[in-house]
Amino acid sequence: MSTIVRWGVLGAAKIGREHLCPAIHLSERGVFSALATRSRDKAQPFMDSYPGLKVHESYDALLADPEIDAVYIPLPNNMHVEWTQKALDAGKHVLCEKPIALQAGEIDTLIAARDRTGLVAAEAFMVTHHPQWHFVRDQVRSGAIGRLQFVQGAFSFDNAAEPDNIRNRADVGGGALRDIGVYPSVTTRFVTGQEPLNVQSAIEWDRGIDATATVLARFPDFTLQFYCSMRLGARQEMVFHGDEGFVRVTAPFNAGLYDGETVEIRRNDGITTTRRFLNAQHYLRQIEAFNRSVLDGDPFPCTLEFSRDNQVMIDMIYAAAGGEGAGASA
Secondary structure, three states, X not given: OOOOEEEEEEOOOXXXXXXXXXXXXXXXXXXXXXXXXXXXXXXXXXHHHOOOOEEEOOHHHHHOOOOOOEEEEOOOHHHHHHHHHHHHHOOOEEEEOOOOOOOHHHHHHHHHHHHHHOOOEEEOOHHHHOHHHHHXXXXXXXXXXXXXXXXXXXXXXXXXXXXXXXXXXXXXXXXXXXXXXXXXXXXXXXXXXXXXXXXXXXXXXXXXXXEEEEEEEEOOOOEEEEEEEXXXXXXXXXXXXEOOEEEEEOOOOOEOOOXXXXXXXXXXXXXXXXXXXXXXXXXXXXXXXXXXXHHHOOOXXXXXXXXXXXXXXHHHHHHHOOOOOOOOOO
C-alpha cells in the first residue's frame, strides 16, 4: 500500500510555482515529482528549487508517467475540463485550479469520470480549507450574530495594463467572475449551506471579458451583495450581518498576503471578539487533505458536486446580465 502521493504539475504557471508546488513539497505525504512544460526557461526555477525534478516536454508524457499518482492542473481556464478528463482517463487523481469548468454542465462529465474511475477529482478552492472559514461557518450557524440577513463582499485588483494576461483574454475563458467572483460565491455558500434562488447582476465588459461585475443574489434566508473587478484598486472583504451583530473577514481570499488573517465579531451587546489565524497555510492544508483522500479514502472537503453548484451560481450571474460569459463555448 502506497504511503506517499507522487505529484505531477501540468504547466509552469505562477500559482503553481509560488503556492501549490511549495505546498506539495512541504506536505508530509506528498512529493513534487514531475513538471510538464516545453519551455526550459519556465522549467528552470522549478528545477532550481526542487533538485531531481523530472521535466516532461508534453502534458501527455506526464500523464503517461507510471511514477505519477496525482496531477495539479493550473492551465488556462478553457483547458481545465479537457485535461481533468484526460488525467482521470490516464489513471491520475486530479486537483484542478478554479474554475474547473466554464459552465456547470461540463462538471457533470467530470463527476461521471470520477465515479467511473474511482479516483479523487476536485477543484482547488483553498478557502474551504482555511480555519478562518470554518470558524466563520461555526459562528454564523451557531447564532453568534443572531439571524443572518445580509452578506456583503468585495474582491478587486487592477490588471488593465496587462492585455495579454490570460485573465483579460476571452479566448481562454478569462474574466473577473471566473477568476475572483467565484470566491464571494463559494465562501457564502460554504458558510451558510444555502444556494441562491435568483440573481440580479450588471457587468462592465472590456475586450470581450467581464472586467467588473456587481451581483445581488437572494438566498432562502438572506441576501448576498458583492462586486468583483479587475479594474479597481485591490480590496478584499466579506461581512456576514445578522440581527444581533456581524462577522467581518479582513483577508477572506488571499489570506496572509492581502492582509492579516483576522475575523472580527461585533455584537449588539457591545462585545467585540477578534480571532487571528497566523500562518494557517491554506494551500498546504488543501494538499494535505487531498493526500489523505488519495491514501486513506477520507472525503475531500470540496467535492465536485459543491463546485458544480458554485458554477451554477456563476452561470446565473452571467445570464442575469444578458450573456453566458466570455469563452463559455471555448
